[in-house]
Amino acid sequence: MNALLVICGLGFVSLLAEIANFKKLLTVLVILALAAAVVLVVLDWNTSQSLYHDMVVFDNFALGFTGLLCLVTLGWYWMTRDFFENHPHQSDRLALVVFALAGGIIMVSFNNMAMLFLGIEILSISLYVLAGSNKASLLSNEAAFKYFLMGSFATGFLLMGIALVYGATGSFDITKISAHVASHADSLPRFFHAGVLLIFVGMTFKISAVPFHFWAPDVYEGSPTPVTAFMSTVVKTAALAAFFRMFASCFASVEASYHIVLQVIIVLTLVVANVTAVYQGSVKRILAYSSVAHVGYILLAIMSSGSAASGVLFYYMASYSVASIAAFAVLQAVELSSGSTGVDAFNGLYHRNPFLAVVMTIAILSLAGIPPLAGFFGKYLVFAQALQHGYLPFVILGVLTSLIGIYYYFKVLIAMYRAEKEGPRPDKYSTVLLVLLVAAILALGIFPDHVIGLLRL
Amino acid sequence: MILFLLSWPLLASLLLFAFKPKQAWVVAFVASLIELVASLVLVFQFDKSAAVEYAINVPWIASLGVNFAIGFDGISLLLVLLTTVLVPFIILSSTKHSYSSAFYGLVLMMQMALIGVFTAMDGFLFYLFWEIALIPIYFICLIWGGEDRGRITLKFFIYTLAGSLLMLVALIYLYFQTPGSHSFEIQALYEAGRALPLAEQGFIFWGLFIAFAIKMPVFPFHTWQPDTYSVAPSQGTMLLSGIMLKMGLYGVIRWLVPVVPAGVHEWGMTAVVLSVIGIIYGSCIAIVQKDFKRLIAYSSIAHVGLISAGIFTLNKIGVQGALIQMLSHGILVFGLFYGIDIIETRVKTRTLSALGGIRHVAPVFSAVFTVVMLGTLALPFTSGFVGEFLLINSIFQYNAILGAVGGLTIILGAVYMLRSFQQAMLGETNSTTESFVDLSGREKLVLFPIVVIIIVMGIYPDPLLSISESAVTNLLSIVQEFSASAK
Numbered sequence: 016m017n018a019l020l021v022i023c024g025l026g027f028v029s030l031l032a033e034i035a036n037f038k039k040l041l042t043v044l045v046i047l048a049l050a051a052a053v054v055l056v057v058l059d060w061n062t063s064q065s066l067y068h069d070m071v072v073f074d075n076f077a078l079g080f081t082g083l084l085c086l087v088t089l090g091w092y093w094m095t096r097d098f099f100e101n102h103p104h105q106s107d108r109l110a111l112v113v114f115a116l117a118g119g120i121i122m123v124s125f126n127n128m129a130m131l132f133l134g135i136e137i138l139s140i141s142l143y144v145l146a147g148s149n150k151a152s153l154l155s156n157e158a159a160f161k162y163f164l165m166g167s168f169a170t171g172f173l174l175m176g177i178a179l180v181y182g183a184t185g186s187f188d189i190t191k192i193s194a195h196v197a198s199h200a201d202s203l204p205r206f207f208h209a210g211v212l213l214i215f216v217g218m219t220f221k222i223s224a225v226p227f228h229f230w231a232p233d234v235y236e237g238s239p240t241p242v243t244a245f246m247s248t249v250v251k252t253a254a255l256a257a258f259f260r261m262f263a264s265c266f267a268s269v270e271a272s273y274h275i276v277l278q279v280i281i282v283l284t285l286v287v288a289n290v291t292a293v294y295q296g297s298v299k300r301i302l303a304y305s306s307v308a309h310v311g312y313i314l315l316a317i318m319s320s321g322s323a324a325s326g327v328l329f330y331y332m333a334s335y336s337v338a339s340i341a342a343f344a345v346l347q348a349v350e351l352s353s354g355s356t357g358v359d360a361f362n363g364l365y366h367r368n369p370f371l372a373v374v375m376t377i378a379i380l381s382l383a384g385i386p387p388l389a390g391f392f393g394k395y396l397v398f399a400q401a402l403q404h405g406y407l408p409f410v411i412l413g414v415l416t417s418l419i420g421i422y423y424y425f426k427v428l429i430a431m432y433r434a435e436k437e438g439p440r441p442d443k444y445s446t447v448l449l450v451l452l453v454a455a456i457l458a459l460g461i462f463p464d465h466v467i468g469l470l471r472l
Numbered sequence: 473m474i475l476f477l478l479s480w481p482l483l484a485s486l487l488l489f490a491f492k493p494k495q496a497w498v499v500a501f502v503a504s505l506i507e508l509v510a511s512l513v514l515v516f517q518f519d520k521s522a523a524v525e526y527a528i529n530v531p532w533i534a535s536l537g538v539n540f541a542i543g544f545d546g547i548s549l550l551l552v553l554l555t556t557v558l559v560p561f562i563i564l565s566s567t568k569h570s571y572s573s574a575f576y577g578l579v580l581m582m583q584m585a586l587i588g589v590f591t592a593m594d595g596f597l598f599y600l601f602w603e604i605a606l607i608p609i610y611f612i613c614l615i616w617g618g619e620d621r622g623r624i625t626l627k628f629f630i631y632t633l634a635g636s637l638l639m640l641v642a643l644i645y646l647y648f649q650t651p652g653s654h655s656f657e658i659q660a661l662y663e664a665g666r667a668l669p670l671a672e673q674g675f676i677f678w679g680l681f682i683a684f685a686i687k688m689p690v691f692p693f694h695t696w697q698p699d700t701y702s703v704a705p706s707q708g709t710m711l712l713s714g715i716m717l718k719m720g721l722y723g724v725i726r727w728l729v730p731v732v733p734a735g736v737h738e739w740g741m742t743a744v745v746l747s748v749i750g751i752i753y754g755s756c757i758a759i760v761q762k763d764f765k766r767l768i769a770y771s772s773i774a775h776v777g778l779i780s781a782g783i784f785t786l787n788k789i790g791v792q793g794a795l796i797q798m799l800s801h802g803i804l805v806f807g808l809f810y811g812i813d814i815i816e817t818r819v820k821t822r823t824l825s826a827l828g829g830i831r832h833v834a835p836v837f838s839a840v841f842t843v844v845m846l847g848t849l850a851l852p853f854t855s856g857f858v859g860e861f862l863l864i865n866s867i868f869q870y871n872a873i874l875g876a877v878g879g880l881t882i883i884l885g886a887v888y889m890l891r892s893f894q895q896a897m898l899g900e901t902n903s904t905t906e907s908f909v910d911l912s913g914r915e916k917l918v919l920f921p922i923v924v925i926i927i928v929m930g931i932y933p934d935p936l937l938s939i940s941e942s943a944v945t946n947l948l949s950i951v952q953e954f955s956a957s958a959k
Binding site for chain 1: 532535536574599603607615625630634637640644648
C-alpha cells in the first residue's frame with residue numbers, strides 16, 4: 016500500500032513540476048520514488064494488509080507484482096530518458112506514465128471489482144494519451160484513436176459483466192463473490208455465467224489474447240517506441256496479474272463455464288500470433304506479435320494449475336519483461352540512428368556495434384526460450400505444469416509454436432550477423448543498463464529457484 | 473578434476489577478451505592444451521570400475537528437483553578424451569583463416585558444453601548442456617559460414633531444436649513418474665523409466681530416439697546435415713562431425729538404452745534397420761557427389777549409421793565397437809575435413825573434377841591424406857578397422873541379413889573414397905593444381921600427430937577398449953535384466 020501512495024504522490028508532484036518550475040529535478044525524483052516504492056514493498060513483505068473495507072488487499076501476490084512493476088518501470092525509465100528530458104511536455108508525459116503505473120498497481124492488488132475497473136481505467140486512459148504522444152505522426156494518432164475506440168468497447172463489456180455478476184451475487188467483493196458462488200453453485204442464475212464471460216472478454220482484450228488482439232500490432236507499431244516498450248512490459252504484466260486474480264482465484268469454482276472458451280483462446284493465441292509474426296517485416300511488429308504469443312503460454316499455465324500458477328506467472332512475467340526491455344532498448348538505439356524499425360535496419364549490426372548485437376542476441380534467445388536463459392525456464396515451467404495436469408496436446412502445440420517462434424526471432428538475429436558493414440552506428444544507449452539487463456537474464460536463468468519460490472503459497 | 477575440465481574452457485573463453493585479437497588463437501590453443509593435459513591425468517587416474525564416479529552432486533534448482541550432478545564412468549571418459557584431443561587440433565588448424573577472438577571464444581564454450589553433455593548425471597542438466605552446445609556452433613556457422621548460410625543454419629537450428637524439445641517432453645514425463653517430490657537425478661529417471669509399462673516405454677523411446685537420431689543424424693532425420701556441413705566454415709564442420717554427432721550416440725548409450733530397456737528391446741530392430749538404410753543411402757549418394765566436402769558429409773551419414781546400428785544390437789562387441797569407432801571417426805573425419813580445407817584455401821575450389829595431380833606437386837600432403845583415407849576405408853592396422861570389424865560382427869550376430877547389408881559399407885566406402893582420391897590426387901596436374909604448395913610446418917604439426925593416432929589406435933586399441941569395458945558390461949546386464957522382466 017505504501018508503494019501505491021508513493022507512486023500516486025510522484026504523479027501529482029510531476030504534474031506540479033511545470034508550475035513550480037523544478038523540471039530539472041524530476042529525473043532524480045522519479046528514480047528515487049520508484050526505488051523507494053521497491054524498498055517499501057520489501058519492507059511490507061509477508062504482511063497481508065487489506066485496506067478500505069477490503070477494496071484492495073496487499074498480499075504477497077500483490078506486493079510481488081507491485082515490486083516487479085516498479086522495477087521494470089525503473090529500467091524502462093532509464094532506457095527512455097530521452098523521451099522525457101528536454102521535451103516541452105516532459106512533466107505531462109511523466110505524470111501519465113506514473114499514473115498508468117499506479118493503475119497497474121491497483122490492478123494487481125484489487126479485491127473489489129470496482130477497484131479493478133478503476134485500475135484498468137486509470138491505466139488505459141493514460142495509455143490512450145501516451146500512444147498519441149507523438150503528435151506530428153499520423154501513425155501515432157491512428158494508434159491512439161484505435162486503442163481508445165477498441166479499449167472503450169472492451170471496457171463496456173467488462174462493466175456489463177460486472178453488473179451481471181453483481182446482480183447474481185449481490186457483491187462487488189471478490190472474496191464474497193467466490194464464497195457465494197461456492198455455496199450457491201446449483202442455484203446461480205444463467206446471467207451470472209453470461210456476466211463471467213463478459214468479464215472474460217473484457218479482460219482478454221486487455222491482455223490482447225487472440226481473437227481480441229487486433230488492436231495490439233497496430234497500436235504497438237504506431238506508438239512511439241518507448242510507449243510500446245511500456246505497454247508490452249508493465250501494462251501486460253499488470254493485466255495478466257489482474258486476469259489471474261479474477262479467474263484463477265475468484266471464478267475458479269465456475270471454471271466450467273469458460274473452460275472451453277479459454278482452451279480455444281489458448282490454441283488461437285499460440286497459433287495465430289506465432290504464425291502471423293513470421294510475415295512481419297518490422298522488428299517492432301515482431302515484438303508486438305511475440306508479446307501476444309507469450310500471453311498464450313501464460314494462459315496455458317493458468318488454465319492447467321489455477322491458483323498454484325502464481326509463482327510461474329511471476330517468474331514468466333519477470334523474465335519476459337527483462338528480456339523485452341533489453342530488446343526494446345536495442346531497437347530504440349537502432350531506430351534513433353537509422354530512423355527505421357524494419358528488420359533491414361539491423362543488417363550487419365554485429366559489425367557496426369558488436370555490443371548491441373550481442374545484447375539483442377541474448378534478449379532474443381531468452382524470448383525464444385533457449386536455455387540456460389530466463390525465457391527457457393519460463394516456458395519450461397509452463398510446459399511442466401501443463402504436462403502434470405494432463406494437457407499433453409497443448410504442450411505439443413506449445414512446442415510446435417515455440418519452433419515457429421524461433422523462425423521469426425531468428426530473422427532479426429540472422430540480419431544482425433549479415434556481412435554488410437556499412438550503415439549508421441547506433442550510439443544512444445546506456446551501456447550500464449544493458450549490462451545489468453543481460454546480467455538479470457542470465458541470473459534469472461541460472462538461479463530461477465529464488466524468484467519462483469517468492470510467491471509459493 | 474572433471475569440474476576443472478568443465479569450467480576451464482568457459483573461463484578461458486572469457487579470458488580471451490583480455491588479449492589482442494591477433495593473439496586469440498595462441499591463447500585458445502594453450503587453454504585447450506591445458507585442458508588436454510588435465511583430461512589425460514584423469515584418464516591415467518581412472519580405475520576402470522563400472523560405477524559412476526561423482527565429482528559433485530548438489531541440489532541446484534530444488535523446487536524443480538534438479539541437481540548439479542557431474543560425474544563420469546569409462547564411457548563418458550572416452551568421449552571427454554575425444555573432445556579434449558580434437559579441440560586443440562581444430563584450433564591449430566584454423567590459423568590460416570584469421571578468425572576474430574569471438575570465434576575462439578565460441579569454440580571453447582562449445583567444448584565446455586560438450587564436456588557437460590558427456591558428464592551430466594542429471595536429466596535436466598544433460599538437456600541444458602545439450603542445448604547450450606547448439607548455440608556456439610550455430611553462431612560459428614552463421615557468422616563465418618559460406619553462401620546462403622542464414623537459411624541453412626536456421627534449418628539446422630530448428631531441426632535440432634525440434635528434436636531436443638521432444639526429448640525435453642519425454643524427460644519431463646519421466647520426471648513426473650519418479651516417486652516422492654520428483655527428481656531429475658539419473659538413477660531416479662532410470663528407475664522411473666524401467667517401471668513403465670511397455671507401451672509408455674515405447675513413447676519415451678521415440679521421444680528420445682528422434683532427438684538423438686536428428687543429432688547423429690540417422691536416416692530419415694538427416695536432411696539438415698549435408699547442407700549444414702557444406703556451408704559451415706571448416707572448423708565448424710570439424711566440430712559438428714568430429715564431436716557433436718557423438719552427442720547423439722552418447723545420448724543413446726546413456727539416456728536411452730538404460731532408461732527404457734523394454735522399449736529399446738521392442739523397437740531396437742526398427743532403429744537398426746533405419747541405421748542400416750542410412751549406411752547404404754549415405755554411401756550411394758556419396759558416390760555421385762561432385763563437391764568433396766558434401767561427399768564426406770554423406771559418408772559421415774553412412775559411418776554414423778553403422779555405429780548406431782551397433783549400439784542397438786545391444787551386445788558387448790557392438791557397444792564397445794561403437795565407442796572405439798566414435799573416437800576413430802572423430803579423428804578421421806577431422807583429418808578429411810582438414811585435408812579439404814587445405815585444398816580449398818589453396819585452389820579456392822572443392823569441386824572434384826577441377827582437381828587432379830596433387831600427388832605430383834604435394835607428395836607429403838598426398839601421403840598423409842592417403843593414410844587418413846585408408847583409415848576411413850577401415851584398412852587393417854588403422855583405427856577404422858577395429859571399430860568397423862567389431863560393429864559389423866555385432867550386427868551379423870544380431871541378424872545375418874542386416875549384417876550382410878551393413879557390411880556393404882566397406883565396399884561402397886572404397887568406391888567413393890578411392891574415386892575421390894583418384895580425381896583429386898592422381899592424374900595429371902591442371903591449371904588449378906599446378907601451383908599447389910605442399911604442407912607448411914604448422915599443417916604438418918596438425919596432420920602428423922593425426923596419422924600417428926590413426927595407426928597406433930589401429931595396432932593397439934586395447935587401452936581404450938579397456939577403459940569402457942566394465943561400464944559397458946554393466947550397462948548391458950541391466951538391459952538384459954529389465955527387458956526380460958518386462959515380458
